[in-house]
Amino acid sequence: MQHLEEQIAHLARTVEDLNSVVTRQQDEIDRLTRRVEMLMRREGERAQEGSGGIVLGDERPPHY
Template identity: 75%
Template sequence: MQHLEEQIAHLIRTVDELSAVVAGQQDEIDRLERRVQMLMQREAARDQEGSGGVVFGDERPPHY
């Protein structure tokens, strides 16, 4: 009986630890989703302004 109680205690501790890990991962996912959304909005605003050009290689920027 004592062996079963030890196993249950171990399993409960493991479940609690895993729950904390999952909660931390969800917080990180939420934070990253907010950052991606912010970057997408910023890029959309840049596209609307027309200033989202990229200079490739030795190509001169438009102000030359």
């Protein structure tokens, strides 16, 4: 009986540890998703303005 209780305690601890890892991973996924959405929105605005934001060769940037 004691052996079963030890196994259950071990399994409960493992589940808690895994839950912690999954929670951290989900938080990071949420943060990265927000960042990608922000970058996509910013790039969309740049495309609408007609400037790709890339300076090619000897072309002067718009602030000159």
